[in-house]
Amino acid sequence: MEWLRSMIKRKVVWLALTMVVVSLSCFLLMVQHEAHSGLLLSPPSELTASSREEPLSYSPMLSWSKDTEAVYYEVEFFASKPLLLSATSDSEAAIFRSYAIFQNHYNPPLRQFAAGYLGKEPLYWRVRAVDFNGNPCTPFSELAELWTSAEVAPLQAPVPLTDYNNGNGSVLLYPVYHWLPLSEVTGGYEVEIYAGNPAKPEEAQLLDTLRSDVAELYDPNPRYSDRDLYWRVRGLDQEGEAVTQWSQPSRFRTAPSDDWQVAVLGDSISHGGGHYSYGPEDFEFSWLRSLGFAAINLSESGDTVQMTLSRFERDVLPFHPQYLLILTGSNSLRAGEEPDVVISCLQEMQRRCREHGIRPILLTLPAINPDNIQHVFKEETVPDWYNRFARVNSFIRTQVHIDVAAAFECPERVLPTVYAMDGLHPDVMGKRLMGRAVSAAWPKAKAQADKEWEKHHVRENP
Known part of the structure; x- marks a missing residue:
């Protein structure tokens, strides 16, 4: 009987080893398949580290x-x-x-x-x-x-993420506030904007209080002052009562006294953001980031050409830039506005610029992708959008301009998805193409704008 038990034992061991080998083989085949699936290119990295010696809180970020x-x-x-x-x-x-x-x-x-x-x-x-x-x-x-420990204190307040005044494209007249959301917050967030640091109450002036259901807020008002501005945020419960402390104040500066020579005026294409979930505070999605010179961003998301025109005195004149880059009209044309109306508004912006000693430079409108716009935003585009855009761009190309539309290869006339997933707002690569196109054309466009200004100035002041 001993020999029988020994033989059975050997067969059990052999069967177990066989199962291990088969399992490992299947796993290796699965890994090999995944390696060729196109997904093993760049998994997320830099995950928050913790250990028994250095644990995180029970509510970690x-x-x-x-x-x-x-x-x-x-x-x-x-x-x-x-x-x-x-x-x-x-x-x-x-x-x-x-x-x-x-x-x-x-x-x-x-x-x-x-x-x-x-x-x-x-x-x-x-x-x-x-x-x-x-x-x-x-x-x-x-x-x-x-690893977690009760001895590690959890976050007591949201943490601001927006990093304004840090490189090209990071000064916005219409700021977007962005912070780390906390799971305990059930009733949204409250944001306060100050002139001066609220950490020093005797020096700070409360300008506005805003609410947001999510951890991001587009300021509906232009924010500028020759004082430094600050914002802070706290979480609320469903009754509107505070459930967190105020965040540390976050500074930003949008000051006319900083003598901005170049400004950009337009809609969301210039305000920034793209790929559905990224906003103007994600500066990779701003074409101003790739400029070879400093410029203040006076754009506002959602603008029609009429809205851009209506903001001119309020938003442009306080800064009185020497050069104003204007890119607006896409929202109007795709919704069915007549090209002549868009052209008329652009001409009025040019006239107001010259009236106030500002040199206007128009930018051509990049193509759009109606199918992608419908897929992402559920918005219809007029069937003859291409002809409408072409009519406006033809006018722009007769003026002092920079042809950013030409930076995109559109073999089928629509904006390829590789440039703009949502069909309207160029993504990182598209914004870089735009910024580089503006930078490359800047010396020539600037010289043309100067010449145009001299011509109008002499005509009006013989």
């Missing part, structure tokens, strides 16, 4: 590398390390999964799904980028350990 090709992110949490884990598929072993995280930061509600692990055992988490249609555009990151 996790972060990872920013991916400008992502529309949102998906995060998975695990109670232990799975033996086999696909980089391209959701895992059934996850104890919690969160979709639609629209920034590369996340404050997970650990007390809701992992209360028994807090302060005792590590959790594990990973993240991947997702496109507008809900398809992964990267694989999942490597697993990161998440």
Whole structure:
């Protein structure tokens, strides 16, 4: 009987080893398949680190590398390390999964799904980028350990993310405030704007108080002052009562006394943002970022050409730039406005510029992609949009201008998706093309604007 038990034992061991080999082979084949799937190009990296010696709070703020090709992110949490884990598929072993995280930061509600692990055992988490249609555009990151401790204090206030006055394109007349959202906030956020630092109440003047349901707020008002401006934010509950402290005040400066020589006036294409989930505070999505010279951004998202014209005295004249780059009219034309109306508004802007000693430089309107606009924004575009754009661009090319539309190769007349996922707002590559086109043409356009100004000045002052 001993020999029978020995033989059975050997067969069991052999069977177990065979199963391990088969499992490993299947896993390697899966990895090989994923490596050729096009997803293993650039998974998120730089995940927030923690350890037993350096734990995070019970309400941590996790972060990872920013991916400008992502529309949102998906995060998975695990109670232990799975033996086999696909980089391209959701895992059934996850104890919690969160979709639609629209920034590369996340404050997970650990007390809701992992209360028994807090302060005792590590959790594990990973993240991947997702496109507008809900398809992964990267694989999942490597697993990161998440150690927690009750001795580490959680965030007491939202953390501002916007970094104004830091490089080209980062001075906006219409600022966008952006911060890290906290999971405990259920009633939105309150934002205060000050002239002067509210940390020094005797020096600060409250200018406005605004509300937002999400962790981003487009200021509806122009903000400028020869004093430094500040904003701060706090979270609210559903009754509108504060559930967090005020954030640290965040400074920005938009001062006419800073003697801006160049200004940009336009709509959202110039205000900034794109790829659906990125706003003007994401300066990678601003064509002003790629300029070879400083310029203040006087643009406002959502403008029609009439709205841009109506803002001229209020928004342009306080800064009195020497040169004004004007790019507006796309929203009007795609909605069916007549080209002659757009041209008339552009001519009136030119006239007002010259009346006040400003040299206008018009920018041609980039093409759009009606199918993508419909897919992303559910907005119709008039069928003859191309002819309308062509008519306005033909006029612009007879004026002192910079031809940014020519920077885009549009073999089928529509703006290719590679330049603008949403069909209207160029993404990072598209904005770089625009900025570089303006920079390359700037010496010639500037000289032409100077010559044009001298001609009009002599004519009006013989």
